[in-house]
Amino acid sequence: MTQTEPCVNVIAPGLIFIKHALSKELQLWLSKYAVDAGNRPDNGFWVETSDPEGKAIKVLNSDIGRGRIYDDISKFPDSGEVEGLCQNLVSTARKHDSHLPKMNPTHLLLLYYATHEGMEWHVDNDINDGKNDHPIVSITIGNACDFGYKLIGKEAQTLRLESGDVLIWGGVNRMLLHCVEKVYQNTCPDFLQSIFENARLNFTYRDAPDARGREHQFKYNFSGFNVEK
Numbered sequence: 001m002t003q004t005e006p007c008v009n010v011i012a013p014g015l016i017f018i019k020h021a022l023s024k025e026l027q028l029w030l031s032k033y034a035v036d037a038g039n040r041p042d043n044g045f046w047v048e049t050s051d052p053e054g055k056a057i058k059v060l061n062s063d064i065g066r067g068r069i070y071d072d073i074s075k076f077p078d079s080g081e082v083e084g085l086c087q088n089l090v091s092t093a094r095k096h097d098s099h100l101p102k103m104n105p106t107h108l109l110l111l112y113y114a115t116h117e118g119m120e121w122h123v124d125n126d127i128n129d130g131k132n133d134h135p136i137v138s139i140t141i142g143n144a145c146d147f148g149y150k151l152i153g154k155e156a157q158t159l160r161l162e163s164g165d166v167l168i169w170g171g172v173n174r175m176l177l178h179c180v181e182k183v184y185q186n187t188c189p190d191f192l193q194s195i196f197e198n199a200r201l202n203f204t205y206r207d208a209p210d211a212r213g214r215e216h217q218f219k220y221n222f223s224g225f226n227v228e229k
Ligand SMILES: O=C(O)CCC(=O)C(=O)O
Pocket: 109, 111, 119, 124, 138, 147, 178, 179, 180, 202, 204
């Protein structure tokens, strides 16, 4: 497979964009990984419910167009590989921005965006996001999106994230205001289409030791609010 070399851009102190960070092989591996995790009957992207006629149907668990899995990273399959990938990305970013703190990824969030709908503006400042300035590491696979972010004292900006791109924010920009403005339908690269079509996957790593053992409190998140079940 032809590959495009990664290209690191320090947008601002602690905000690092790695274009083409992941090889096609790695994107394929992560796609299969997320689809397998998402299809689990428990703790996947879908939950069973019934339609008005009483017929059993599956719906995404977080929003009409969004599935979500949040758990201690050690509870995920192949957690060593998945964690190692995060460490490699942070170490690459730190070579270009020495102000970016180190991290110990404790939790993984998997998101599945099935439609063009993105995510509202917010700051990752809940306990399950990590109460520290350690990096948030965010991987895009599949459909592209427009990621909005606002640096203090500057206008909001938009960054196109495509499959294999990685965005990292920590240190002085750990409390970055951000959103997913929109997801571009049917932009999933051809080489992933045997695994899934027309969806965006997001892997987000967090260093949130205070959330350990409390994952049930953060398992469900509807429209930005954690709902304990
Ligand atoms: O999907 C994304 O790229 C962003 C997700 C996000 O900001 C979050 O889950 O807090």
